[in-house]
């Protein structure tokens with residue numbers, strides 16, 4: 467049996483050790499993150515487990531089982547600067563409690579192998595490379611492009627890794643850890659308002675949304691703000707502003723889609739000149755790849771229409787993207803049963819944020835995530851919080867999901 471109070475105590479202890487008045491400071495590859503990892507290692511001492519770091523700095527803890535087939539539970543100990551006390555570490559510490567309870571229940575040898583992973587640098591807060599460790603594991607890493615990334619002080623990713631004992635050339639070796647993994651589970655705070663609005667403590671994550679991220683440049687004509695009549699202006703901001711409103715209507719046609727114009731820069735950007743050039747970022751997300759394609763096409767068409775209306779042109783350039791990842795249908799079912807048994811009601815929702823589970827699923831491993839409600843839907847902020855009784859329900863439901871998944875793994879016929 468898991469003891470949810472132990473998880474809460476550990477979360478509090480980690481917070482006391484790694485947060486200041488501004489929030490959690492477990493920035494990946496920093497001394498405080500290493501301190502969090504050393505603290506975590508202390509928690510492993512009394513367990514009958516093997517543990518090591520892989521080539522990308524992910525820590526793997528293995529409880530041996532009668533079957534080599536492995537259930538993996540994971541999340542991340544790193545945080546954004548001034549982050550919350552639950553993002554990532556809830557999943558790791560709940561996983562530790564599940565592992566501990568299985569070790570006790572089965573006297574050190576579970577029915578199948580059970581592994582816990584603490585992914586390295588999920589947040590990408592320092593170098594702008596999210597899901598670093600899990601993408602190395604999945605074989606989707608982009609190390610040649612990423613090695614020269616620098617932080618605010620000009621330190622490269624390559625050097626920061628070396629200081630933590632990791633050789634950037636070898637991170638692909640992390641994919642060796644994929645051997646025998648039969649399923650992956652991750653518990654995480656929702657970081658959004660949907661479960662709270664529905665009055666539900668827990669939810670089942672259907673998958674992670676795909677992202678299309680672009681920068682658009684509208685070009686018109688800089689001209690004098692006083693001497694140029696309204697009907698002859700070629701105002702690049704006017705075209706961008708129309709689009710910034712239109713992308714909301716485009717997204718609202720689909721229940722879970724989101725679309726954001728997060729940055730607008732005007733040139734020359736002074737009070738006395740019409741805007742000749744306007745750069746705008748667009749970030750669109752949905753779980754359904756067809757919806758994502760449709761939203762992108764509609765935004766493109768609208769941008770060209772508004773540019774023409776304002777006597778401007780528009781150019782698009784893609785900043786970044788990731789395809790949507792749907793979680794395993796059978797694990798979704800087990801997750802839903804577990805949530806209903808512990809909390810009464812459940813709800814399926816897509817994750818809008820990135821998560822390591824998406825990389826694991828991209829590696830072809832059946833995966834699912836469970837969400838627990840976030841107070842006011844706030845995260846990446848020191849006021850991030852979840853009610854204590856909801857955290858306890860989450861640990862209990864996640865433990866149940868782990869047991870159901872072990873039964874499922876053992877029932878899968880072994881490949882010849």
Ligand SMILES: [Zn+2]
Nearest residue numbers: 553554588654
């Ligand atoms: Zn997280």
